[in-house]
Structures are given as structure tokens and as C-alpha cells.
Amino acid sequence: MQDVATRAGVSLTTASFAINDNGASKVSAETRRRVLEVADELGYRPNAMAQNLSRARSSFIGLITDSVATTPFAGDMIRGVQDAARARGYVMLMANTESDPQASRDVISTMLDHQVHGVIYSTWYHRQVSVPGELSGLPVVLANCYARGDHVQSFVPDEAGGGRAATDVLIAGGHRRIAFINSALPAPATTGRLRGYREALHAAGIRFDKNLVLTTTPEQEGGYDAGMQLLELNPRPTAVFCYNDRVAMGLYDALRAHGLHIPRDMAVVGFDNQEVIAAHLRPALTTVALPHYELGHRSLNWLIEASSSAGEVPSPTRTRVACPVIERFST
Numbered sequence: 001m002q003d004v005a006t007r008a009g010v011s012l013t014t015a016s017f018a019i020n021d022n023g024a025s026k027v028s029a030e031t032r033r034r035v036l037e038v039a040d041e042l043g044y045r046p047n048a049m050a051q052n053l054s055r056a057r058s059s060f061i062g063l064i065t066d067s068v069a070t071t072p073f074a075g076d077m078i079r080g081v082q083d084a085a086r087a088r089g090y091v092m093l094m095a096n097t098e099s100d101p102q103a104s105r106d107v108i109s110t111m112l113d114h115q116v117h118g119v120i121y122s123t124w125y126h127r128q129v130s131v132p133g134e135l136s137g138l139p140v141v142l143a144n145c146y147a148r149g150d151h152v153q154s155f156v157p158d159e160a161g162g163g164r165a166a167t168d169v170l171i172a173g174g175h176r177r178i179a180f181i182n183s184a185l186p187a188p189a190t191t192g193r194l195r196g197y198r199e200a201l202h203a204a205g206i207r208f209d210k211n212l213v214l215t216t217t218p219e220q221e222g223g224y225d226a227g228m229q230l231l232e233l234n235p236r237p238t239a240v241f242c243y244n245d246r247v248a249m250g251l252y253d254a255l256r257a258h259g260l261h262i263p264r265d266m267a268v269v270g271f272d273n274q275e276v277i278a279a280h281l282r283p284a285l286t287t288v289a290l291p292h293y294e295l296g297h298r299s300l301n302w303l304i305e306a307s308s309s310a311g312e313v314p315s316p317t318r319t320r321v322a323c324p325v326i327e328r329f330s331t
Contacts, residue, residue, distance in 0.1 A: 163196020223250020
């Protein structure tokens with residue numbers, strides 16, 4: 001601003017009035033034109049941080065992720081936050097920390113400098129987190145993760161509901177001997193999807209058989225190995241619910257190696273709706289989608305409403321968001 005004022009031959013106050021269109025009666029049209037021309041020549045832009053301080057509020061919302069931005073689900077999460085922010089007149093500032101504590105501190109410091117209205121803190125897979133202490137005093141909501149004791153509002157996938165929905169698809173197809181290939185990694189998805197599977201069997205009057213539940217690494221190779229084990233059972237299952245789409249892809253390989261047809265010889269349901277896999281397998285995979293768009297969208301809306309409310313702010317809860325079934329041709 002001082003550079004603009006000096007070049008235009010006016011005082012700093014006059015330059016400020018001209019650029020911000022304040023005190024119009026104190027600045028002639030010719031002076032304002034000259035100041036704006038100089039500002040354009042010098043590439044001057046107003047200081048957003050100073051404007052935020054003067055307004056005592058910010059048009060920025062922060063999205064801090066560990067590595068969401070590098071996962072296949074990044075687009076949906078980011079789009080959900082961005083769409084909701086745009087609808088409410090906010091701009092999203094996003095940073096990816098790759099779980100580096102120093103990077104996280106630097107990111108939070110930068111967002112505080114920009115006087116962000118609040119922060120959405122997210123992880124690439126559903127898990128418990130410790131909210132960085134640097135965010136204390138700032139409105140925060142968690143997306144795809146939760147804090148111990150649920151002392152911070154969070155939005156997470158309904159893992160058990162998704163497990164029930166996946167198993168119900170197979171039950172509706174007439175299957176009674178249904179296997180579940182689960183992950184060996186400890187996570188809410190592992191316990192939640194197994195619980196949903198068992199609840200669906202119980203509701204349908206199907207006895208739970210522990211021999212039909214295998215654990216493996218949640219990758220294509222793990223799905224292949226588990227598939228080979230299931231095919232040794234006598235009688236073998238007629239349908240399989242897989243922990244994720246990568247496991248389902250490995251199961252496809254095992255079935256193909258035995259000359260078996262999907263879904264005629266064995267029906268398969270996955271989880272995640274990872275488009276690059278599920279939509280392009282042959283036959284295309286019926287799966288359960290993770291609600292990343294809704295997680296981002298609902299997190300942003302809750303953050304704005306809670307931080308802008310003149311009344312009592314609702315107590316934080318862990319809100320579970322439904323995981324819809326995407327039916328294709330594997331069932």
C-alpha cells in the first residue's frame with residue numbers, strides 16, 4: 001500500500017480510501033483512477049489477513065489431512081467440503097501433512113495466521129486420533145476419524161451398517177452359506193463390518209459359522225489366498241462378502257483359476273466402491289460405497305452452523321453416515 005501511495009503521489013490514507021472504496025467523498029475520481037492504475041501496475045492485492053482481523057471473522061475454512069489428498073477417495077472428500085463451503089460463501093484452504101508432526105504444526109500455524117473460521121481435520125482411513133493441541137480454542141470437526149471420548153464432533157462411516165447392507169444383498173439373492181473375508185488389521189472397519197455381517201445373518205435366521213470367516217491382508221494377494229482357502233471347504237460357500245474391493249479382486253483371481261463363474265458359481269460383494277477396481281472388474285463388482293462426499297459436506301455444514309450459532313452449541317457426537325450399496329453384476 002505504501003508503494004502504491006508513493007508511486008501515485010498521495011498519502012497512505014488516501015491510497016487506502018481509493019483502493020478500498022472507503023471515504024469516497026474525500027477522494028476525487030481522478031485521484032482514485034490514478035491510484036488504481038498504479039495498484040494494477042504494481043500487482044497490489046489487499047492483505048487478506050489484515051481484512052480478516054478488521055472484520056473479526058474470516059472467509060477461510062481449513063481442511064487438514066494426513067494423506068487423504070493422495071488416496072483414491074480424495075476427490076469426493078475435498079469436493080464435499082468445497083461444495084458446502086462455496087454454497088455458504090467460504091473458501092477452503094487445504095493442507096496435506098503426510099502424518100509429519102512438524103508439518104502439522106506448520107500448517108496449523110499458517111491457518112491461524114489466516115484467521116480461519118474453523119478447521120476440518122481428516123484421516124485417510126477411519127480411526128481414532130488425537131486432535132493437535134495447537135487447534136484448541138478453534139472450532140474443529142473430525143471427518144473420517146474420531147477422538148477418544150467423542151469430545152469433538154465427528155462424522156464417520158457407518159461400518160456396521162455397511163456390513164449389514166452387503167450381507168443383506170447376498171441373503172436377498174437366496175444365499176445361506178455366506179463367507180466373509182475380513183482384514184487382519186485392527187481398525188473400526190474390521191470390527192464394524194464383521195458385526196454388520198453377523199447381525200444380518202442373525203436377522204435372517206442363518207447360523208453364524210466361524211469357519212466361513214477368514215482374515216487376511218486387505219490387498220489383492222490376501223484376497224487370492226483367502227479365496228483359495230474358501231474353495232477347499234466342503235461344502236464351499238455360495239457367496240462371499242469381502243472386506244474391500246482389492247480383496248474382492250484377489251478373490252476373482254482365485255475363482256478364475258478354478259474355472260468358476262461369478263455370480264453363477266459364487267456371488268461376490270466388496271466394500272469401498274473404489275471405482276478404478278469395482279466398475280472395471282468383469283463382471284463389474286457389487287460393492288458398498290464409503291460416503292466420503294457426505295463426510296466432507298456434513299462436516300463443513302456442522303462447523304459453520306456450530307461456530308456461527310448465537311445460541312447453545314450442540315454437544316459433540318460421533319455421527320455415523322450411511323454407506324450405500326452400489327449394485328452391479330457380481331451378485
